[in-house]
Amino acid sequence: MSKVRLLVGTRKGAFVMTSDESRQKWDIDGPHFAGWEVYHIKGSQVDPNRIYASQTSDWFGQIIQRSDDGGKTWQQPGTPAGAPATDEQGMPLAESNKFVYDTSEETGKPLTTHQWYDGTPHPWEFKRVWHLEPSLDDADTVYAGVEDAALFRSTDGAQNWQEMPGLRGHGRGDEWTPGAGGMCLHTILLDPTNPQRMYVAISAAGAFRSDDGGDTWHPINNGLVSDFIPNPTAEIGHCVHRIDMHPNNPNILYMQKHWDVMRSEDYGDSWTEVSGNLPSDFGFPIAVHAHEPETIYVIPILSDSLHYPPEGKLRVYRSRGGGEEWEALTNGLPQENCYVNILRDAMCVDRMESCGIYFGTTGGQVYCSADSGDNWMTIAAHLPPVLSVEVQTLD
Amino acid sequence: MSATIRITLPFHLQTLAQCEPEVEVQVNGVVSVLSAVRALEMKYPTLRGAIIDLYTTQRRPKVRFFACANDVSLLPLDNELPAEIAAGKEPLMVIGAISGG
Numbered sequence: 001m002s003k004v005r006l007l008v009g010t011r012k013g014a015f016v017m018t019s020d021e022s023r024q025k026w027d028i029d030g031p032h033f034a035g036w037e038v039y040h041i042k043g044s045q046v047d048p049n050r051i052y053a054s055q056t057s058d059w060f061g062q063i064i065q066r067s068d069d070g071g072k073t074w075q076q077p078g079t080p081a082g083a084p085a086t087d088e089q090g091m092p093l094a095e096s097n098k099f100v101y102d103t104s105e106e107t108g109k110p111l112t113t114h115q116w117y118d119g120t121p122h123p124w125e126f127k128r129v130w131h132l133e134p135s136l137d138d139a140d141t142v143y144a145g146v147e148d149a150a151l152f153r154s155t156d157g158a159q160n161w162q163e164m165p166g167l168r169g170h171g172r173g174d175e176w177t178p179g180a181g182g183m184c185l186h187t188i189l190l191d192p193t194n195p196q197r198m199y200v201a202i203s204a205a206g207a208f209r210s211d212d213g214g215d216t217w218h219p220i221n222n223g224l225v226s227d228f229i230p231n232p233t234a235e236i237g238h239c240v241h242r243i244d245m246h247p248n249n250p251n252i253l254y255m256q257k258h259w260d261v262m263r264s265e266d267y268g269d270s271w272t273e274v275s276g277n278l279p280s281d282f283g284f285p286i287a288v289h290a291h292e293p294e295t296i297y298v299i300p301i302l303s304d305s306l307h308y309p310p311e312g313k314l315r316v317y318r319s320r321g322g323g324e325e326w327e328a329l330t331n332g333l334p335q336e337n338c339y340v341n342i343l344r345d346a347m348c349v350d351r352m353e354s355c356g357i358y359f360g361t362t363g364g365q366v367y368c369s370a371d372s373g374d375n376w377m378t379i380a381a382h383l384p385p386v387l388s389v390e391v392q393t394l395d
Numbered sequence: 396m397s398a399t400i401r402i403t404l405p406f407h408l409q410t411l412a413q414c415e416p417e418v419e420v421q422v423n424g425v426v427s428v429l430s431a432v433r434a435l436e437m438k439y440p441t442l443r444g445a446i447i448d449l450y451t452t453q454r455r456p457k458v459r460f461f462a463c464a465n466d467v468s469l470l471p472l473d474n475e476l477p478a479e480i481a482a483g484k485e486p487l488m489v490i491g492a493i494s495g496g
Contacts, residue, residue, distance in 0.1 A: 033410070034410055035406060035407050035410055057407060057445075058457060059458060060408060060446070060455065060458070060491070061445055061448065061449075063441075063445075076440075076441055094440070094443035094444045094449060097443075097444050097449065098444075098450075126450070
């Protein structure tokens, strides 16, 4: 009998929620890392018991956590309890929390600054890990998207991290600028049909693709229009909020941008707007149905200044045709006085026969639909603000 | 010369180290903020980098150190701390800085 495990990161810790295939009754375990921000928590498809978490604090820095038992217990990779890894002086290394930007001459691209909000040069400063993306074929390999934007990879279970410098060094990294939430690399997509192809998205630089396993990168922002930058169709500078794909159709990408919902049919080489009849095309997350590659979901937010649903009604919008025509899904969701936001990593789908959709809000609610969005139930109503929601379908 | 000193920790570091609010550590040589934090990290490896930044090797900007009712945050990390700290009569307090309400 299948079951699902929901991994929820919040401003004050992480929660692990489990249910059987009915997804009607949930057991909630947590908070893990109580009091700490958990930006993202995601399990490996290769070994579902292997879960990575980004625990972070403006005060005390970045902590990478790893579980090898499905979220029951956690450790910092390389510093298990009672057996600290130490250097020659006997000091613990804490290497799993070291994200050091590549400034070597060997890469040929020793970047030292990006652009600040006012366009002046600003040094790259590591702040936190926004997103952890486990490899599709190796449980010990995991990618990290960080602020200030860069892509890191670990091949030893998150113990040691190396930057993939070809991204920042694609040629115009010194022109990247931060979005309102900082200059963060928040989306990492791995093509399941081609291990050489991967995508990232950065606020507010745009989307980028690699066709050689992450060695080299190029912008894929043709077709995006952003009125808040001097040249609205510039190659870089777009505030991409989230990208998703269906594993059976890896050439088709869907994007929720700062404004506009976009679709690409050529691996991101060009984009077409598919916002259609949405009440607002501003939003953060976007997700693709597990079994219907043309069925997609967004949650419209009123505007970039008003981060809450239009009319105070929490509505998930579904398109069964890859965008343009959208229907509101409201059954079980609050339809008055709702002023929460749904962040970019806070919506996901499971792979059950009847596809489940999940999302969490800045008001601390976690919602579930076990029937592709037709009906919704509240899993948790009073959590801290939700930063991320990921789901594992366990056979 | 070795001293057993007391260090108090803010909540978030207690949870990270899975320790009590106040801990004791053994410091060899001069008792300073730096030697005290290094001794703390030896005893609780998960705290490595959470107080003194891994990259800059400086105090994290939002962490402060109090000793005998004095704020010693802005002094050099290797300054000798008061004798009361070295004697274990007073704790070295590691504080998460509070900005605003």
